[in-house]
Amino acid sequence: MWPNHSLLDLLHIEHPIVQSPMAGAQDSELAIAVARAGGLGSLACAMLSPDQIREQVALFRQAVSAPINLNFFCHEDLRLEQEALQEWRLRLMPYYQEYGLDPNQELPKAARAPFSPVHAELVEAIRPEVVSFHFGLPTADLVERVKKSGALVMSSATTTAEAVWLQEHGADIIIAQGVEAGGHRGMFLDNKVHTQVGTLSLVPQIADAVSIPVIAAGGIADGRGIAAALALGACAAQIGTAYLFCPESKISPLHREALGQSRSDGTALTNLFSGRPARSIRTRLMDEIGPLSDSAPVFPHAGSALSPLRIEAEKQGRSEFTSLWSGQSAALGRALPAEQLTLVLAQEAQGVCKRLGLAGATHAPLDQP
Template sequence: MYIWPNHTLLDLLHIEHPIVQSPMAGAQDSELAIAVARAGGLGSLACAMLSPEQIREQVGLFRQAVSAPINLNFFCHQDLRLEPEALQEWRLKLLPYYQEYGLDPNQELPKASRAPFSRQHAELMEELKPEVVSFHFGLPSAELVQRVKKTGALIMSSATTTAEAVWLQEHGADIIIAQGLEAGGHRGVFLESTVHQQVGTLSLVPQIADAVSVPVIAAGGIADGRGIAAALALGASAAQIGTAYLFCPESKITPLHREALSNSRSDGTALTNLFSGRPARSISTRLMNEIGPLSSSAPVFPHAGSALSPLRIEAEKKGRTEFSSLWSGQSAALGRPLPAEQLTLVLAQEAQGVCKRLGVAGATHAPLDKP
């Protein structure tokens, strides 16, 4: 049994290791969450692209497989209408690519599939009673926050600045995820309007830990035990890990995405709004390089991806990722293709070893039976 330097979050969540699997919409289902939970971490299910029926089914599979807490994650963005003028401007920007691939530039486009947290979701939480409900892009309305709290769930949300962390605590968050600039996927930005002032994990975590009284989880660029130990030393109670779990066989990314991750470099990603309309970190692609990773022509979230969908489908048929969102953090080069349960145990062992060598308080353990 491991004894970690900070047990606050472990006691709150009833987990063994200070490892939180990042919820990754479109890249995972309950299989990954189950594997992490079995190893003693917090398994998460990304719900932003799932219907209520799908959420109910996935939670049911989790409950059948393991007796452990689960984190259900939702977006709480403002659901903005896509203006026809904005769509037309985006279509014109993409027109040369449509012509290159022989596609009809005026074809009907699929609708965006990311829905914000709603009253219907709150009703579902009252039914399913997850131990943790987490949010990206701030928090939903005070009414919905209180409904979730009444189910007994702990509320988590991501902060990319100290100001966002303080706001989250003041508005009901029980746990704050300090999301550094290195993190893959969507930035949790909700108070700020620019990304060039965003903060790295090493700087962000201790500042947020000093500014709030609730437990802090470090996220961004953490892919091995060294990163977890560093997060704990900086004042975090746990580390949230995303990209490292994409290498696991339980992740649902495409073979092309998996190949891109395996060939990634530390300088191979960039923040882009081209794929969804919000800043997110992806492995660089042709589209990002030619248009520029951040474009004012990209429609509001989550509509930018609709016009890219036909291009992505055609390109991927040819084995290309020119128009694909290849979400990745900056430490993908540290990734290992291990089963998720094994990876979680390895991460815990590595972190304990680093903590012990550095003399971090409380870092003692008895060896685990499993590798």
Template sequence: MKTWPDHRIQKLLGIDLPILLAPMAGPGSAALAIAVAEAGGLGSLPCAMLNAEQIRSEVTLIRQRTKRPINLNFFCHKPPRIDTEQEIKWRKRLEPYYLELGIDPKAPVPVSNRTPFDSTLCDLVVELKPEVVSFHFGLPNKELLARVKATGAKVLSSATTVDEARWLEQNGCDAIIAQGVEAGGHRGLFLSTDISTQVGTMALVPQVVDAVTVPVVAAGGIADARGIAAAFALGAAAVQIGTAYLFCPEANVAPAHREALRNARETSTVLTNIFTGRPARSIINRLIREVGPLSDVAPAFPLAGGALMPLRAKSEAQGSGDFMALWSGQAAHLGRELPAGELTRLLAEEVLAKLSAYE
């Protein structure tokens, strides 16, 4: 086979390859987005941890180095209510680690913030006019979404269930990312908070494909040509890949995180809420073993991360990943340490060769 079995995503987004870079807040970078875009995939810039000026600066850099379509990704969570009692409990739970690392447990801690999509960020989208805008945790309100779509941007969002996929289509999504439970980082769930019923990619994708009419992008546990070919067999029009790109030199990955990825196996990750207050898949480390993986003491998303910042800073300086979120999907062991552009092109070549072998 010399061509792809489904071209809907390429036509919709204006890209050459049905490979989307997952917008990973933290590890994601302009360099990573540029490399994937130049190779023919969709480059993505995670914006949830950036302010407006930082986003503008990153997009300017991207535009200077590629004319290919890019995706700006935003979170759509509700701003949390500060619960002083919960914060005190969380600080108390972490106090032994503060003392162990020689940090004053009563010192003020930074605020962990991930900004939800609002009118200010919408103004920025109108100004920057990205070809694609994607969301996590649902969609923004109708007025903001209408402004985004009026720019001509195609809108994507993540669904972790069939009900979420139907809701996204009904509310204006041009394509849906079906996020299986194998995926690294935050679960995109927004209609339910029950992670015990989350669905794997193999079961989720075909059911979402049957439930909606827009193209479906498979995500979760896809790291090589076999996974991409399987996604097409399930009815997906494209794949979104995250963890495999964490091995690339362009990714902003701390040395301790990179080492954990190199040593990860299929049983090395777990869903945990202790790093941000919301379920996300991370490689198991000391903090998860001793405090999590799921804690009812952790404050609401994203506030749980504030009290962890001093612990991470002190331990990371010592080469330790004990207190950092080691985001990873379940297929990290399949990762290859290649430049992102080379990895994108190689994946495409390997998939087409594999699909040809099936003919």
């Protein structure tokens, strides 16, 4: 049915579709729906406590018999320097004044924690089939603990050099994250945003450079994109933004509205919301300050000073200080239930594979629910 079965055989799933883990935008409900349709459901854990992770995985296990991917950040936990915070506060001062907010008010702490021994212990207890990482890999001892638990290790690469590094340091599967992808860039060997690579170029180069399976990510929102990824040497496609349109996603009404109005040039890479480059729908803040600013504090602390502004603006129905994560293909999005969307994507991809004569794509299309 599919030209590449490597991921399907490893995980015993039906379709080469991986639901992207999206912190703050989903819970187990989306992962369950994708898994029911035969894809790989993922749970974003970077903003969840250990108890919340246990609860969400339990809900998944109760609902469906399928593999699950638990995703963690593994960034260096850098200390926020007060001088940097003051510079950022000063840059945001005009907006605080506009909204009548106290610029010196106490700020919330950043909520994204890197993978730690506590998380490794959790993985050992839960025993997920897949553990994926963003921003490289954790320390070698933690990677070894994850692998000994029986989980496959995946991580994102934004360059060929990163993919080779990941393979050399224990990754079992590479996610080739093209620059079109929404949300945070997984870059970790350097911070050169201007040299980031598109999916169409990145996937075949990584596939040629490593000997482990490669999953394509970035700008893939329909069956044409999935088939293209498979033709380029990927074993599957990871899809994020397309699933934000589904009723199972937990994005705000403002985010959903912005996605519905998206266009091909409507996003940009920005570090304003977190301190790391990430692709968002353009907002007033991004347009006025510039999407990338040296004033933004280190990840994940940039968002703390924006939080009061975001909350106040959202009360007024405005998203000018809200991170509206989105890939470049949001205009292709469809507001379907996630299980149905997964089957539609698989059906479309099979049709394109068959027309292209890709090996194995000879079976009848799937029935939709």
